[in-house]
């Protein structure tokens with residue numbers, strides 16, 4: 567049976583990418599070696615890394631002002647590493663608290679220096695995006711573009727005069743964006759780009775070397791930039807698969823192409839949700855996420871019957887995060903529109919049977 571994979575992360579990757587990656591693990595381009603058993607400094611892997619960086623640059627249309635590196639430690643390490651590299655010792659940074667990941671970022675940044683939370687939606691369980699005004703004297707503004715767990719998403723880039731830093735882990739490469747508005751973007755690979763194990767960091771050169779802080783070598787962006795992500799052994803497999811996914815994106819038409827498909831998926835899902843009498847969305851409709859749609863059954867007693875139907879239809883990964891409950895349909899780039907149609911059909915059929 568075909569499985570429709572709505573997993574929130576690690577998330578679905580294109581089938582053809584997994585095919586090629588499997589081949590590369592067994593015998594990389596007829597070298598007789600696996601990609602994961604050769605030197606990362608050899609021509610084969612250096613070429614993979616160069617292609618990955620070039621694809622990131624091309625897809626996001628990055629100017630030479632930006633550096634692109636692949637690190638380890640997940641997006642969670644960036645919660646600490648970003649302020650360590652960007653926050654001056656006598657200044658402060660502004661943060662928006664819009665969900666679990668945003669609040670984890672705040673917690674770690676506070677270990678480094680002074681943080682001001684300029685807006686929070688915590689008191690309503692992060693079901694909306696707060697109003698805020700950006701202070702002009704902060705070192706930077708940090709926000710989370712898509713709140714993976716709660717299912718809200720910024721519908722536009724915050725207007726701001728100070729440098730903008732964004733955790734884009736769960737919506738990077740999901741639609742065209744103006745990357746020139748950001749001073750730094752980071753994203754764990756495993757939501758919308760590749761396997762877990764690498765984190766993409768895009769940072770403007772002018773942001774670095776200004777804190778006066780002596781940085782541990784491994785936590786210093788400049789070190790990784792100088793060594794082109796090869797200061798130590800990079801996570802070769804996740805970078806390889808990320809490169810293949812970015813190539814898939816480019817070959818199919820890049821961000822305009824995927825943005826249109828993701829818009830269709832969003833419209834298809836939320837229209838069906840709003841028309842269905844048995845279900846309701848959990849967040850303010852104007853800020854619903856394109857990537858992670860969170861929803862509930864009005865009557866919790868129907869959950870086991872609904873879950874049985876999901877199993878029957880091959881719908882996988884729909885369980886909501888434990889802090890929200892209910893359901894979460896993650897519709898990352900590699901999830902086809904057809905899978906969303908299978909889900910909305912199942913929800914409609916369920917309403918027919920039980921309405």
Ligand SMILES: *Cc1c(COP(=O)(O)O)cnc(C)c1O
Pocket residue numbers: 575639640641642643667710712713714733734735736754755757
């Ligand atoms: C998943 C996620 C994280 C955490 O990523 P790790 O790579 O597991 O550290 C951080 N931010 C967002 C927005 C996420 O979706």
